[in-house]
Amino acid sequence: TVGTAGTVIICPGGNYEFLSPLEGQPVVDWLAASGIASVVLRYRLLPAFSLEDSLDDLEAAVRQVRETRSGPVAAIGFSAGGHLIASLGLRGNGKQVLDHQCLIYPAVVVRKDDCDFHNRTGRKGFPAKAHALLRGNEALLGGPGFGAPPTFLVASTADYCCAPKDHTDPYARALKERQIPVKYLKRDFADNG
Numbered sequence: 788t789v790g791t792a793g794t795v796i797i798c799p800g801g802n803y804e805f806l807s808p809l810e811g812q813p814v815v816d817w818l819a820a821s822g823i824a825s826v827v828l829r830y831r832l833l834p835a836f837s838l839e840d841s842l843d844d845l846e847a848a849v850r851q852v853r854e855t856r857s858g859p860v861a862a863i864g865f866s867a868g869g870h871l872i873a874s875l876g877l878r879g880n881g882k883q884v885l886d887h888q889c890l891i892y893p894a895v896v897v898r899k900d901d902c903d904f905h906n907r908t909g910r911k912g913f914p915a916k917a918h919a920l921l922r923g924n925e926a927l928l929g930g931p932g933f934g935a936p937p938t939f940l941v942a943s944t945a946d947y948c949c950a951p952k953d954h955t956d957p958y959a960r961a962l963k964e965r966q967i968p969v970k971y972l973k974r975d976f977a978d979n980g
Contacts (some may be wrong), residue, residue: 793858793886795825796848800866800894800980803833803841803920807980810865824856830871834914837921838874845875850883861884866979869893870920870927875959876935877926883936884895891941892979896924897956908957929961943976 795818799810811827818825830844845862851906852860862885864872877881897920899913926932942955949955952972962969 788926788975792821792823794852794856794860795823796845796852796860796862796870797825797827797866797890798830798845798862798864799827800864800868800892801832803838803867803917805832806830807865808907809967809980810868812885814863826852833917837916837960838871838919839966841871842875842878845871846878849875852898861885861887863872863889863891864893865891865941866894870895870897873935874923874925877932879934883934885936887937887939888935889939889941890955890958892946892950893954893958894939895927895958898924927961928957929964933961933965935965935967938962938970940969940971940973941976942971942973943978944973945975946979948979 797811797814799806801807806829815825817826819863824899826848828845828848830841832841851858862872864870870893872885872888873876873893873895875885876888899921911969940955940959942949944951955973959969959971
């Protein structure tokens with residue numbers, strides 16, 4: 788039956804401005820076909836909320852799943868959702884909140900010059916609350932504070948939004964250097980999303 792293998796929290800991408808519907812219900816259906824229970828996290832978004840708010844939402848979801856379900860708790864995130872999950876590993880002070888994580892074309896590093904936020908108001912630019920996205924860059928590349936549970940990574944060589952050389956490759960290296968179990972699939976899976 789669905790749910791005997793633990794629970795997966797799904798974090799859709801969407802540039803922290805929206806939640807991609809392609810990375811929500813279709814993933815629930817795919818996991819359910821394998822007998823795995825899952826929930827989609829509707830985390831708070833820019834421009835009204837910051838990364839810290841989104842991380843609070845993910846932490847609360849993990850806590851709620853642990854209180855109501857048995858088995859391991861994993862999270863799967865796409866693009867910005869992958870960044871969110873990876874960033875949760877920085878909050879643990881060495882103790883991981885998740886049992887496993889799966890990051891699909893994650894936006895591991897956020898650089899102000901590379902971002903193109905649309906701010907729902909129609910104005911382009913870097914929203915004030917997006918500055919929190921910049922703080923964890925060094926740690927996510929293996930610097931002080933880096934932490935992660937066993938990880939499955941997927942990146943596409945045709946992804947120009949979250950190019951593996953800038954995002955997934957350095958994250959995979961940091962995992963390996965710390966002997967954190969990692970499986971990494973990288974090939975032409977098409978562009979981001």
